[in-house]
Amino acid sequence: YSFNVAASHSDSPTFKIKENAEIEIKGKYTQLNTEGYGGMLCATWFDRPLSIAGRVLIQDDNSYITKLLNIDRDLVLIPNVAIHMNRTVNDGYSYNKQIDMLPLFGGSDTKAGDLKKLVAQELGVNVDDIYGTDLYLYNRMEPSIWGANEEFISSPQLDDLQCAYASLQGFLNGFNNKSINVYACFDNEEVGSGTKQGADSTFLYDVLKRVNNALGKTEEDYYRALASSFMLSADNAHALHPNHPEKTDINNCVYLNEGVVIKSHAGQKYTSDALSIAVFKGLCKQAEVPVQFFANRSDSLGGSTLGNIAMAHVSMNSVDIGLPQLAMHSSYETAGIKDTYY
Incomplete structure (x- = not known):
């Protein structure tokens, strides 16, 4: 035989969300802290609807249960810098994944811990029961x-x-x-x-x-x-x-x-x-x-x-x-x- x-x-290449995810900007914006997974064309990730999917490990008595997560709505976006603020961008630009590629998650009403609360709500579990996550951005375009x-x-x-x-x-x-x-x-x-x-x-x-x-x-x-x-x-x-x-x-x-x-x-x-x-x-x-x-x-x-x-x-x-x-x-x-x- x-x-x-x-x-x-x-x-596929994407961006993984780090454990301590929220970054507050001047008390007015909340970004998510991400790192690149694979070799992506960074420019193609700007100005389009994105969301978050992956797996979450939930404690259940003396064991851990894997739950799959897809937040099935437009949730985050990586905004471009206006050409008026970066006049030479069309002449070639080197994207910094720690600066340029962070998605915008919320405004001034968003606080640290809100992402984990949203994940818990989507899965119908308590925040304290979440013990591990592998969460990634994905493109929502049809x-x-x-x-x-x-x-x-x-x-x-x-x-x-x-x-x-x-x-x-x-x-x-x-x-x-x-x-x-x-x-x-x-x-x-x-x-x-x-x-x-x-x-x-x-x-x-x-x-x-x-x-x-x-x-x-x-x-x-x-x-x-x-x-x-x-x-x-x-x-x-x-x-x-x-x-x-x-x-x-x-x-x-x-x-x-x-x-x-x-x-x-x-x-x-x-x-x-x-x-x-x-x-x-x-x-x-x-x-x-x-x-x-x-x-x-x-x-x-x-x-x-x-x-x-x-x-x-x-x-x-x-x-x-x-x-x-x-x-x-x-x-x-x-x-x-x-x-x-x-």
């Missing part, structure tokens, strides 16, 4: 389908929820009686994957090993299964930018609505090699899905993804794929309508 693995990631022929979609967090969604649909609809289908959605890819729930952990290894043991297989069976297994490392790819075609490789560049992207890198930032590319091309041909090829310009560094990190713990043939998009790591990204279906 073997494993068919489709791996993606769930996180997704938009647009273009001359309605061929584009813009939305927060397309990287990498677009691949995560498509992979999940494939997992739910697919069946193979010779292999075990595995849907792997890791967290913390945007900050290096080095967490217990990231690709650079034993999580995938542990799950596959436990599956092997539950089937009554031996350790030798497990290693043989890995040797014949295959993984799709699915993370979005940079489409050619219409204003800056020079930013991409001259002929290994990709476009919206023209198919799934196969990503390669000589320095092995991507897992794709001739064998895995051939297998994936064959699958796409059977499914009548077009493929595109992406490589970084040889004189510039590109990003990496979760595939080669996960393969350091669970070695199997793997190909790095993705869907083409514009404005990666913006708070509002753009992709092609057709590519999700592909």
Whole structure:
């Protein structure tokens, strides 16, 4: 037997709220103290409705219970500085995350502790029962389908929820009686994957090993299964930018609505090699899905993804794929309508 693995990631660049959150400004404003999570395009976070979501740990007798939180209303905003006060901003500006990127939470009636009171109210618990939080900002703008022929979609967090969604649909609809289908959605890819729930952990290894043991297989069976297994490392790819075609490789560049992207890198930032590319091309041909090829310009560094990190713990043939998009790591990204279906 073997494993068919489709791996993606769930996180996107944003801002995490610090424990002591409220900052009072001259008794008239209350900001929230945040720090950056991942490499975001800071300019895209200004002047738009934001709110707060995450998890809260509640004490319940002698245990702690996790409650998910989404304050489902426009709650905070990061205001820009007027151009009259920053005349050279359009000539290039270096954003300071401790100064420029703090969201406005309230006016003079807001006091320290009000955020925790709001969280408690949303969850229907007492403030004193809150023992821990992982809270983040998120963009409240609704997704938009647009273009001359309605061929584009813009939305927060397309990287990498677009691949995560498509992979999940494939997992739910697919069946193979010779292999075990595995849907792997890791967290913390945007900050290096080095967490217990990231690709650079034993999580995938542990799950596959436990599956092997539950089937009554031996350790030798497990290693043989890995040797014949295959993984799709699915993370979005940079489409050619219409204003800056020079930013991409001259002929290994990709476009919206023209198919799934196969990503390669000589320095092995991507897992794709001739064998895995051939297998994936064959699958796409059977499914009548077009493929595109992406490589970084040889004189510039590109990003990496979760595939080669996960393969350091669970070695199997793997190909790095993705869907083409514009404005990666913006708070509002753009992709092609057709590519999700592909």
